[in-house]
Amino acid sequence: MSEHPKSLNDIAWEELFEKYDILNQIERTGWFQISAKQIKKVREPRLMAKFDHTINLPQIFADNGLSILPITRGDYVISHFDAYHSFEPDNAPVIRASLPTYIQSLDSSNVPSEAIALNCAVAAGIVADFLDDEEIVSTVSGRMSSGVFEFNINNLKSKSPCTVTVNNSQIEIDAAYEGIHSLALFEAKRDLSDDFLVRQLYYPYRVWKSRITKPVRPLFLIYSNGIYRIYEYTFTEPGNYSSISFVKHKNYTVEDTAITADDIQRVLYAVAREVEPQLPFPQADTFDRVINICELLNDQDLSRNEVTERYAFDARQTNYYTDAARYLGLIEKSKESGGPVYKLSEKGHTILNMGYKKRQLAFCSCILSHGAFADTLKRYFDTGVMPHTNEIIEIMKKSNLYNVNSDTTFERRSSTIKGWVNWIVGLINENE
Template sequence: MADSKNEAAWKLLFERHQILKAIEKTGYYLITSTEINAIREARLMTKFDHQSQLPRLFAAHHLSILPVTRRNYLISSFNAFHPFEPDDDVTVHKIKFPSHIESLDFRNITSESTALNCAFITGIIQDFVNDDTLFATVNGRMSSSAFDFNVRCADGQTRNVAVKNAQIEIDAGYEGARSLSLIEAKNYIAGDFLIRQLYYPFRLWHGQINKPIRPLFLTYTNGIFQLREYVFEDFRTYNSLRLHRQKKYIIDEGEPPINLQTILDVLHRTSVVAEPNVPFPQADSFQRVINLCELLFDEKALSHQQITSNYDFDRRQTNYYSDAGRYLGLIDKTHEGGEPLFYLTDKGNALFQLDIKKRQLALVAAILAHAAFRSSFLSYIEEAEVPNKGKIVEIMKASHIYGVAAENTFRRRASTISHWINWIMGLIEA
């Protein structure tokens, strides 16, 4: 969901320019940056990296917006976003960090640029594209040049779009003996991405050099570098992309691998804490709990609106995942200008300064310090499988958790317990 200022500004623009009527008549509306700037800065009004960030008027009418020049944008029912494919079964490969490098701390990566530098100097990118002759050649903001393309739309139509000198940004480009790899990078987890971030750079360089252009997407969070390679099956069609391959990497710190005994040792060292007066977690992805803590560690504090507007969270998810961090004692909140402001506690800050393996085990301890999670985990160990929802609900009721009374609420929260136990067991290295 877009931020409240964007919501109000787009509502006014839609009313002032009768945008919905124009789209109903022609299928699109061309809006200029001058028209947008008359209400609010166009740069802020047109940046939607994820579908969840679209203003309500866009979402309600299945609309998206694409830049076509430096000063013009096209609004239509474009299928502009692509969901990330499942990755639970993707093997994590260990890779060594060069011992002579001192100016980059791989244990403290807080930006996309640092993640890219680390992925390159460790050979992760070279391994993924299977080319040891890579050189950094293109990056930064540049002009798209001129091209046109087809885009499939939510109304079932295919529309042709002409682009001329729109601004694009390439996070990193590496040319090797056989190809040019163009990378979009993010240091947070999302459910989808804006295809334009891969397609416009791809079209800029397609045909300009003789080598194939390889669009790659890099995400870095919680010590994991994940690379995905996409192909456009029809280079003239914006949303013809298909995942070609993906791979995960982690830097080998030389420590013994985590096994079941490691987890059990953490369990035995951890005492049960009293249930906090915080909503019991409804946040199935523990990776996203970690990622939110990473963002707070980097930014020091984020408002509810900043989390919702800048990352792939809707308002409810912001509540759920910040409450999950508060439940574990990692996040706290205050209020500033009437809006919640979230920050890491002393415990959270200390935890996210640890090496990755120590951090993972500290997170395990934070989870298993709560009776409902601990008893459910012990049931898993005894039965060699995650207990079913009915059993977890029984455990939750016996654990006297805060603020849950309705049966259907118990069952929803039970899902979080099973997912977090699976996250713990997923730490065990083969």
């Protein structure tokens, strides 16, 4: 069982599981059907039944290997569904694209929504390049009815497929682009995550596969920190939700991403060292996700529960990544009656309004103003290899870190230093 505090969804779902004896019902019949009306008696269904990533699942779902899928406009089914798919490794090179010179209404350094990200990707030729189709037309998008269809999905407990019938459930398509040879259906996100709910691709795929004769191509576009990541999938058996298969992945940008080792070293040796703040030393190994939390807070202030429920974090990660961004002075925390509320700091706003190259170097400056990170990077440049964990720990012990005392804590926090320094080194692309 998890040790972190229960979310509002955790508490509400525990109440429903007890009231309707859901676990025993699933044990007996293999599934449990629940209505939006039943859910609404404890909490709003839109907050209770939409879990885009496995990490968002309520604890009682996670502990029992359960997922939830919509089957009508007001009904859901809970079972041991194999409902999620992990993104493939993001190791593709970044391809440079550009907006046409006549475009004045799109700013490549200010992409505040999924819709604007899609518009930029189309205007810069990114979508057409990925689809290998120069002539594409924007067609269907928004919310619509699924109609009626049936599919098989793998059951994680029985290890055999089960059948689900969908009858006029609501689906949503962020964008669809039709070319001569195919219809591409896009799901767009701005939050980085390890996996996604296959339903987001599968339900629209099934709807449009039954309506047109040309191939339907399900795609995911993730925009964060100036990079457009596009993943394409297919379903090798159209009637099988679990037959999802990876096709290809590419990364694009419409900004100047050329950063040299000299650029990084100029920041390293110019930045002033800060006194260590009286805040937890970061335990948030993936710096891209620190940036991502700042991007999400650029739109609006969010409570701790809202960060956890809306994005690809569990409660522990919400604490780790918001604390890491606070450590760098990028976000601020205030205490409200309902609990902590996070907002982007003035410094965070300034950095996010910069173009790609200046923004990355500004983030580097934030990191390297802290001695343990700067000294680790200096060691890297001196030797050409990342320092060993023991070397990083020795550097940390000389850096007067706040509340880092035990050997195990030093070791855990050293992985963040390694992760962030690797992020800085990974910016270098002198051949671009």
